[in-house]
Amino acid sequence: MTAPALAARGLSKSFGGLKAVDALTIDVPHGALYGLIGPNGAGKTTVFNLLTGVYTPDAGTVSVGGALMTGKKPSDIARAGMVRTFQNIRLFGDLTVLDNVRIAAGVRARAGMFRSLLRTPLYLREEAEIRARSRHLLDVLGIGHRADEVAKSLPYGDQRRLEIARALATQPKVLLLDEPVAGMNTGEKQAMRGLIQLLREQFDVSILLIEHDMGLVMDICEHITVIDHGVTIAQGEPAAIQSDPAVIEAYLGVPDDLAAADQEGG
Amino acid sequence: MTKFVSICIQTLTLGSLYALIALGYTLVYGILRFINFAHSDVVTFGAWIAFVVAGALGWAGTGSPVFAMPVILALAMGAAALLGFSIERLAYRPLRRAPRLNVLITAIGVSLLLQNAGQLDYLFGTQPQRMPRLLSEAPLFTIADVRVPTVDVVLVLLAAVLVVALQWLVFRTKLGRSMRAVSWNDQTAALMGIPVDRVVSITFMIGSAMAAAGGVLYGLKYRQLNQTADAVWVLLGLKAFVAAVVGGIGNVRGAVGGAFLLAGVEMFAAAYRTPQLRDVYVFGVLIAVLLFLPAGLFGKATVEKV
């Protein structure tokens, strides 16, 4: 039995007495599509910040492929193979689409500053490889024709795609998607759903997906954890989740469109 | 023993001075998360305005009335408050949502503008001046053979009064609650019906008035008024800023603590080590604090929003 792609054990974090995440335990198996859902303010984004090292957990551990990540810096966790996208899109706005992806694709390049300045053969080889890989990714994500545009000028949906392309460029083992369909219409949601499934097959990556939109998660995820106010209220397969009384109660009285308009902060 | 007591008293005076200036840095940083580079120039302007007012009211010579000092101080603080208001309104507010680097550069631009505009002939001119002696330098009392001049006593007392008043303002009034709300999250504060722009304006005015008080007292104590672009002022502001950082920037009580700590380091190092290197010690403290306690001694860690 190999270690799961991503394992969180008893993860907890409080802010000034308020427990944002309480003893969260999840196991994302290799190649899985795992959903983390909950109503707004449930602490979903805080979970991502804990997993990726932005916050240090008060208690609990995070490991990627069996290697302990707790206490490491976000950059080291990304290098170890777990990257994320951001709910409130964080692109390198003034740079081109291609450069956005190239930056991520070159994170593990061996040529340092001196070799870059001297343009040694190793540097030139890596630079060509980075460029080719980035182009390919943009094509897969369907934004290849926009490679030379400035990132912040892209339409909203394409900015989300670019975020995913950039994350994939680091060649991750685990991909964390923070509300990838937030603010999208039905057609765009359909396209994104297809894309997420395609990514898992093409890139051999395990995906942990945050959503408050139950529909999408129920459709594509094999495993789901539901949290509310930081507490895990249900865990299991979609069918079981759907009929869980605790989940229904947590979602009751929160109309979906209202929830969508008011994005979760933090 | 005499030397030690004397240095303690000097620490107290210098610390009070730093505290007055540091509070302006910390208030603005607490609310807007940026370093108001022009703050040290408000100090300068406060001192120079006091000098000009004293001249205009005919109190430049000796034998000025007892109420001269409070009147001049009040006028300088009022003028500086208006200056602070205008700076924020004209230069900083258009950039409230801009990247921090741009705001920082604007602040430096404002600082340069004040420094060099102040040297124009029809403002304060290019010559250093001497502040009129509004407070007696005769000793008020003596502790352990150290004579304590009136000006030092007034400085410390006034600083104490202003700091206590500010404490009350920030922690006991509606305005203070609004300030703390804006400092926590200005957008949420706006949604809660707090007039953010107004709170920011008033914060700038308070900080500037305290800076002017610092400037006037500096002038009364050291008498020498250098030209507005002189490095002395920059250094004074810089040390006050270091005090704010050492105390934990954004933290009002920390700024006061940091000011006295820094003044102590500066004075004792100057007295017992190399006097010429006092500034080096001050920045040594800054770098040590940044290395080991980035949130300052009294702490106000801020987590960046993700």
Next chain:
Amino acid sequence: MAEAASAPRPVASPGFGGAVARSLWPILVGFALAYAIQMALAPMLPDFYGKLLVDIGIAIVLGVSLGIVNGFAGQFSLGHAGFMAIGGYTAAAIVYYGSIKLFGTKAIYGGSLGPGELLLLAGCIAGGLLAAAAGWLVGLPSLRLSGDYLAIVTLGFGEIVRVLLQQTDDVVVAQAKAEATDWWRLLDNLGGGLGFIGGPRYIDAKNPFWVWLVVVVVCLVAYRMKYSNRGRQLLAVRENEIAAEAMGIRTTRAKVSAFMWSAFFAGVGGGLYAHELGNSLRPADLGFQKSIDIVIIVVLGGMGSISGVCIAAVAVTLLPEVFRSFSEYRMIVYALALILMMILRPQGLLGVKELWEVEWRDVGRSIGALPAWLGRAPGRAVAWLGGVGRDLARLPARVVSVFTGRDPDDEEGDA
């Protein structure tokens, strides 16, 4: 400029010689260019313009070097003159005392590319390395924190350098005494507040060679950095530090590295400055004001644009010569330019773009829109100032309202 790296063409193994040639050919071109300036251009120019040519070169070196940390990595340093001073004094000490020890003279020694000039080169490089080391020392604590701290710490750093240099002893003028003293004892004889006087001046209106060689090198380094993987990582840090860190970029390390490169070339620039005829190497001249001069070049030219910084360096060097009679207003104009630039065009003249990347059609459109904009400007300025005036008039009532809780102008939101 070369496009070798960004082209996707497969890289065939060119052999060692080919690789070296591809790596270093711009340096040879730069050498030829600097030599041409020295041999053809400089002799033709009157001394006044020749000195301006040198001054422009040094301004470019300082501006482009600050652009590495400010423009690329988005960090703000106010201590560039401090690094310049470290480099300048190191180079001056090496050249002056070195000439005495090695050549037995403190005058200019050897001809073009002669031993004296090579000593100058060594001095500049040593000065740059020492400045880079200082950059590491200053950058490591402050670059872990948010950008504002670097500004303050570097400002303090510049002052410390100035104070420390003022504490040094007089330059040893007597040659015999300098010869008799151990070289490491001479390191404290840097002239104090009076400045380092008496060193040989290898750079003047007729000898711009070294300055322009360094100009080519620093521009080449900045260019290759900007268009390389490492340079893009710096840009990423500037654009969004949180995202950069989340993608696996070690942001602190990247920032410190940019800071050290910047400091290195500032040090080299300081070494050149120290050996230019007519410049005094005094602590007071390399203080806060000098740092601000360099910041202005970078901000006006465009944070991240090498060619923009070069243009601004030329303009900022020439303008005071043109407007000599307005010298007291010079800094006021700069200050206003900084503020207005931040409000109207925060990215600077060219922004991140280089001259050859600018879409001239957009520029044309902007220029075309200028008259209309200028026509509206007075009205807008009046409205802006009017708003300030109105706010001022309401101020007393508002101050009171904050304490009483009643709102005097609740019905109308703040402008």
